[in-house]
Amino acid sequence: MVITPQRNIVSRTWGTSVGKKSVIAVTGIVFLLYVIAHMIGNLKVFFGIETFDAYSQHLREIGEAIFGYEGVLWGIRAVLVGSVVLHMWAAFSLWYQAKKARPIGYQHRQRWEGSYAARTMRWGGVIIALFVIWHILDLTTGTVNPLGGDESAYLKLVASFDRWYVALFYILAVVALGLHIRHGLWSAIQTFGANSALKQNALKTFAFVVAAVITIGFAIVPLSVMTGLVR
Amino acid sequence: MKLTLRIWRQASPEAKGKMQKYTLDDVEPDMSFLEMLDVLNEKLVLDDKDPVSFDHDCREGICGSCGMVINGNAHGPQKFTTTCQLHMRHFNDGDTIDIEPWRAKAFPVVKDLVVDRSAFDEIIKSGGYISVNTGSAPEAHAIPVDKVSADDAFDAATCIGCGACVAACPNGSSMLFTAAKVTHLGLLPQGQPERATRAINMLATQDELDFGGCTNVGACHEVCPKGIPLASIAQLNHDVLGATLTGARSD
Structure with missing residues (x-):
């Protein structure tokens, strides 16, 4: 079989399933780093309204002297939006390839289908994307927040989670995020070729711990509002 | 052992296949899975019916010819075992066993359980x-x-x-x-x-x-x-x- 050489690095990467997976892995790591920073920021809610709102304001003023007001923030947002597009584009392309690879399925359900986290990567990812849209409308723009857009970040957060169904939806979404990270982080390490038979269990445990810390770190905020710890 | 088998039967690559039910009354626990299919095929031949096609060669677990999905499990329930090395003692009397070919677009079915690899x-x-x-x-x-x-x-x-x-x-x-x-x-x-x-x-x-x-x-x-x-x-x-x-x- 004659293989046409792919001379350009973009087409070389995008031209293979492993290349597309590496795009998913790199953008996934971008999200993971963002999510960890976001979680640390969220936890400032336990230090009171002044600290939290000052942090929220600070995010808009980082590097203001060079990039202007909200300059860095918009830069981060641009990187995240670009990553979302690449992450989902590559994932949908591989989803389509996988669908095509088995046009006729089995009559007897496959016994070994992998972990729950592995099986829910695709739909779980779609659910997380839908949640993020709601999340931005709620706490960034304030469109669906009871207090609207121009209130203090702390008060918007409390007002939003005072609605039990919103808090519950948020907790379910971060559990979905945790599952996605659990398989995604391990999978990214494997895609970068860093796995070995000896390290495999340790790497899977590492991904599980990171996922668990992030899930708890996010879920603790709505739980604290629901239990009245944060008012 | 008495077994009910549901086997994928497909006459040709173009034909529409379906799961066909067979019963076997005299399966020994010491038979290999392929020997069990041999018994079925002898019965089918005596009844003037088309025997079930499946790939096999060495029957020692080293050639890679055999292979079928048994109850949703490629090569059956035993780990690190090819279909030919799987024995009927891993099944129970009265079991229903679903047998299907490998399913992939790149592995088209040639006949019954035989796929083109x-x-x-x-x-x-x-x-x-x-x-x-x-x-x-x-x-x-x-x-x-x-x-x-x-x-x-x-x-x-x-x-x-x-x-x-x-x-x-x-x-x-x-x-x-x-x-x-x-x-x-x-x-x-x-x-x-x-x-x-x-x-x-x-x-x-x-x-x-x-x-x-x-x-x-x-x-x-x-x-x-x-x-x-x-x-x-x-x-x-x-x-x-x-x-x-x-x-x-x-x-």
Whole structure:
């Protein structure tokens, strides 16, 4: 079989399933780093309204002297939006390839289908994307927040989670995020070729711990509002 | 043992297949799974019916010819075991057993449980070899190989190309097969000159032949009769990404 050489690095990467997976892995790591920073920021809610709102304001003023007001923030947002597009584009392309690879399925359900986290990567990812849209409308723009857009970040957060169904939806979404990270982080390490038979269990445990810390770190905020710890 | 079998019957590649029910009353627990099918086929022949077609050759678990999905399990319920080495004692009297062919676009059904696995030959042709001049064999100790590499290469080389990895993969990917070949040759000194191009060319062929992409689920390793480690896929990824970054090419 004659293989046409792919001379350009973009087409070389995008031209293979492993290349597309590496795009998913790199953008996934971008999200993971963002999510960890976001979680640390969220936890400032336990230090009171002044600290939290000052942090929220600070995010808009980082590097203001060079990039202007909200300059860095918009830069981060641009990187995240670009990553979302690449992450989902590559994932949908591989989803389509996988669908095509088995046009006729089995009559007897496959016994070994992998972990729950592995099986829910695709739909779980779609659910997380839908949640993020709601999340931005709620706490960034304030469109669906009871207090609207121009209130203090702390008060918007409390007002939003005072609605039990919103808090519950948020907790379910971060559990979905945790599952996605659990398989995604391990999978990214494997895609970068860093796995070995000896390290495999340790790497899977590492991904599980990171996922668990992030899930708890996010879920603790709505739980604290629901239990009245944060008012 | 008395068994009810539901077997995929399909007369030709174009024909529409369906699950057909058979009952067997005299199955011995010591029979292998293929012997059990032989008993069924003898009965079918005596009844003037078309026997069930299935692939088999050595019946010793080393040739990679046999393979069927048994109750949703490629090669059946016993780990590290090919269908021919699976014995009926792993089933219970009165069981209903579903038997289906490997399912993948790249493995079209030829007849009943027989699938065409030439796609694996295409993958091998695109890089599963080393180029050496024929003639007298060089002295075996001329090129030292460290023990870890030799062991890992040998583990990968135990792949018999049966296709169970493809059958079990939720994405219909042949990644474990391709990775076993790339790891086997890529870890040894003789495999180094073609290491980068081998990885990208074999992967490109796999993608082109309508196999799915790997999502690191691990079902392939669970059903692999030779227990090829999932880490061999990391080795393939490593070589492919290295070749992608450096722009390795074979022409």
